[in-house]
Amino acid sequence: MSRADTHDDHHHTPDWKTHGVRVIPGHALDPNTAQTPGMDRRAAINFARVGAQKIWAGTVSIHPNAKTGAHHHGALESVIYVIKGRARMRWGEHLEFTAEAGPGDFIFVPPYVPHQEINASPDETLECVLVRSDNEAVVVNLAIEPVEKPETIPWIDPIHRA
Numbered sequence: 001m002s003r004a005d006t007h008d009d010h011h012h013t014p015d016w017k018t019h020g021v022r023v024i025p026g027h028a029l030d031p032n033t034a035q036t037p038g039m040d041r042r043a044a045i046n047f048a049r050v051g052a053q054k055i056w057a058g059t060v061s062i063h064p065n066a067k068t069g070a071h072h073h074g075a076l077e078s079v080i081y082v083i084k085g086r087a088r089m090r091w092g093e094h095l096e097f098t099a100e101a102g103p104g105d106f107i108f109v110p111p112y113v114p115h116q117e118i119n120a121s122p123d124e125t126l127e128c129v130l131v132r133s134d135n136e137a138v139v140v141n142l143a144i145e146p147v148e149k150p151e152t153i154p155w156i157d158p159i160h161r162a
Helices: none
Strands: 039-045 056-062 078-084 087-091 097-101 106-109 115-119 126-132
Touching (some): 087 106
Antiparallel strands (some): 078 106, 078 126, 087 097, 087 115
C-alpha cells in the first residue's frame, strides 16, 4: 500500500506541487536580509521565501579587505562554503586563533564561538554560500579588541541597529 492509500478520509494529503521541492534560481536571491557594510548578503532559503522553519541559506559577497568586528551568533550553527576568494577566520576569547579557507572549502562556526570574518584579499571579492541553523538574524557584538581592526564598521542587522 502506498502512503496515499493508508490515510483515512479525515486526513488531507498535502499538495506536493505547491508544498514540495522548491528551486530558487541564482539570479532571484533576495537582498532584503540582514546587511553589513562591506558585505552583500542575499537570501535563498528562509521562512519568508519558502516557509523554511529551521534553516537559513543564502550568499554573501565580501568586499576586498573587509572585516567584521568580534561577534558570535548565539545558539546558531553556521556553515560557510567558499566559492571564490580567500576567507580568514579569527576566533577565541581574544581572536587568537586563525585559519584560512579557499574555493571548495567549508567553514563550520559552532554556537557562541567569538569570531571575526575577514576577506584575506586586498583586491578580490570573497564569495561564499552561508547556511545557518535558524531563520533568526542572531548577532551578538563582543567587546574584544580584534587583532585585525575592522573599518569602524558595526555589525548591523534587524536586531542590531547602528
